[in-house]
Amino acid sequence: MTDDIRWEVVEESALSLPDHEAIAAMLGQAFPDWSHWYVGGRDYAGMQPERRVVGRDADGVVLAHLGIRRMFVTVGGEDVLVGDTGIVAVAPGLQGTGVGRELLDRAHAVLEGLRVAFGLLGAGEDRIPFYAHMGWHEVEGAVGTFSAFTADGVGVTETEQGGWMIRPVAARLEDWPTGEILLNGQQV
Numbered sequence: 247m248t249d250d251i252r253w254e255v256v257e258e259s260a261l262s263l264p265d266h267e268a269i270a271a272m273l274g275q276a277f278p279d280w281s282h283w284y285v286g287g288r289d290y291a292g293m294q295p296e297r298r299v300v301g302r303d304a305d306g307v308v309l310a311h312l313g314i315r316r317m318f319v320t321v322g323g324e325d326v327l328v329g330d331t332g333i334v335a336v337a338p339g340l341q342g343t344g345v346g347r348e349l350l351d352r353a354h355a356v357l358e359g360l361r362v363a364f365g366l367l368g369a370g371e372d373r374i375p376f377y378a379h380m381g382w383h384e385v386e387g388a389v390g391t392f393s394a395f396t397a398d399g400v401g402v403t404e405t406e407q408g409g410w411m412i413r414p415v416a417a418r419l420e421d422w423p424t425g426e427i428l429l430n431g432q433q434v
């Protein structure tokens with residue numbers, strides 16, 4: 247099945263409105279609690295990515311997707327360059343068939359190409375084992391603060407305890423500073 251998927255890494259500026267609509271349509275299915283959010287061409291949850299990994303079928307229907315954006319975050323008072331990773335999803339009918347692994351493998355290559363110190367993502371508790379299986383590490387005891395959008399577009403500060411996961415890219419795992427993570431912006 248995964249052999250039939252056409253994969254591409256797309257820069258944000260290269261996406262057309264139909265591309266955004268096709269991505270949003272899949273995100274609305276993969277995150278049914280947020281189907282009110284992923285309407286029309288709204289295919290982002292917070293910060294817009296700078297690059298996306300997109301897998302499509304032969305008709306252009308989006309089957310797998312994630313976004314990455316380079317940003318500096320403050321960790322324990324130090325600035326750290328991360329590839330913030332999010333809006334990770336596989337079309338519901340294909341979940342559990344290995345497409346997520348392909349998607350993450352491609353994301354890891356993008357992170358290497360961006361030469362960030364670390365990949366960073368915030369995972370819901372039930373998704374931590376998946377990312378851990380794919381080589382990400384939960385930062386023990388980490389507390390992270392970011393700006394979340396309300397449904398009407400207001401940015402409000404939120405703090406999450408747990409679920410902050412990193413993947414060493416140009417740095418080593420032990421180089422991640424100890425302390426609070428401040429995104430000073432949205433997550434992808």
Ligand SMILES: CC(C)(COP(=O)(O)OP(=O)(O)OC[C@H]1O[C@@H](n2cnc3c(N)ncnc32)[C@H](O)[C@@H]1OP(=O)(O)O)[C@@H](O)C(=O)NCCC(=O)NCCS
Binds near residue numbers: 277334337368370380
């Ligand atoms: C999370 C998601 C992207 C995973 O994609 P997927 O296609 O279902 O995952 P795959 O079938 O490719 O699994 C990849 C590997 O992770 C493993 N895995 C999957 N879920 C796991 C879990 N809960 N615990 C441990 N390992 C897990 C699989 O066994 C597989 O391992 P293998 O390749 O060594 O055999 C997909 O299920 C999804 O879109 N879910 C809804 C949206 C969502 O929750 N996104 C993440 C937001 S944080």
